[in-house]
Amino acid sequence: MAKLPPLPVRGLVRLKPAADIWTWPALSAAAAMAVPDVTLLALGRLDLALYTAAGALCALYGHDRPYARRARTLAWLVLGAVAGMGVALTSAALVHSAPLLVLLAALVAAVHKAVCDAARIGPPGNVVLTFLTSTAFFVPQRAAEVPGHLGLVAASGALAWLICMAPGLVRRHGPERIAVARALEAAARGDRHAVLVTAEAARRACAGRPDLEALVAWAERASSEAEGEAEAGRLREVARGLRGRSPVPALPPAGGFAPAPPYRVRNGLITLAATRVALGAALAGWASLALGSSHPHWAVVSAASVVQAHASASWQRGAQRVIGNVVGLALFAALLPIARTGEVVMVAVALALQVAAEATMARNYWLGSVFVTPMALLLGEFAGAHPAGGTMADRGADTVAGAAIGVLVCLLVADGRAVERVEAALGRVREARNDAARDGTQETARVRERLGAALLELRAAVDVAAGERRRHAPPGERIAARVAHEEREGHRALAALHALAPAPAPTPAGG
Structure with missing residues (x-):
């Protein structure tokens, strides 16, 4: 077996640009949490906030999807949250063995991972669902209370659905326009792989809109033809117009436009990821119990959250989680005296941390974790004050143990x-x-989309193979040369296919 390179540390803490639509999930989740929190505050039952948070945090999902698809996605997410919390709360009421509860939490975490990967649900993926359900496994519960608590999950989930769908009343096609704008921006940068990724997402988003489909085709042609700065300027200007409220510029329809065969996550990869989550989360939770922690679910979540597409990425995620949690614990220590001045202040601080986490998560996972950590600990304070020293010690130890075991399993x-x-x-x-x-x-359009999907799948397969740390034979120079050849010739073939149906670019005034 060839000697493997060391685990990657380059770029571990480097910050990337903020996500282009981070405000929508951040504000949606904050609003979905604020309404039930204020209601519970008025009723003097802030201890029930875990159940409303389980439904409210569904508002983090689906903001890149057209409203019809978003409605279906969020409905299934809310149902999934209710089902997961149902299993967790019922287990908490009936099962009195902590090791068995850890095992059940790990299995539910594996289901979350498999379903989210298969559905390509997007950030924050399985992590939020796993955090909430794993916590619920260890919340004291009586069987008679479970239906009422699940009702709170469902009600807050329904509110999250309404909040996430509300922007469609004033900007019905906003997600489609943004998806197309991303493809145009990638074409302006000359990044052919990014164009493939964003164009595939844009085609799925704007299917049935010939005016937007024509712009996607323009982005693909422009990236294939390597146009100059003038063309890049037009691409960027039209993209800005789409992100704003400018009319969609007129282009001839993208003749022969065909729905893209999307890149599929192979079943073997889904099964492998779920296996890694189940094994890592169970071992981490049991290790936490052995260390005497009273919060084994934190270790379960840490192990589940580090499982990425390949082992190298999992190592980076584990390191980032530890860094973010250590800094986040310091932030929690600074904020706790302020938060304990009153319940209203505590709720306000938690909501502000939620917005900050969403604003920074895309820049780097460690930075987002800095704000997620105190927010999660404050949610525990809603049910009553806990000794800060013990809570922070448990959180730190469980995070390190969970991340280390999760990475080791990967x-x-x-x-x-x-x-x-x-x-x-x-x-x-x-x-x-x-x-x-x-x-x-x-069949030009259908062949073109098939070739684009194949190139995306090749790049993903190469990334996974290069990132795995134990394998029978690493992709050597021979395979690397074949990959480079196929990618180069594949992009040339795409350029030739785009040339068969040229269309003029819109003028800047149109976009």
């Missing part, structure tokens, strides 16, 4: 088929290129 539970998937993806790109070479003009 390193040891090898993806033995990573190189096979690269070979298979190479074959699919080659087949799509051959189809493109034989194609006339009848």
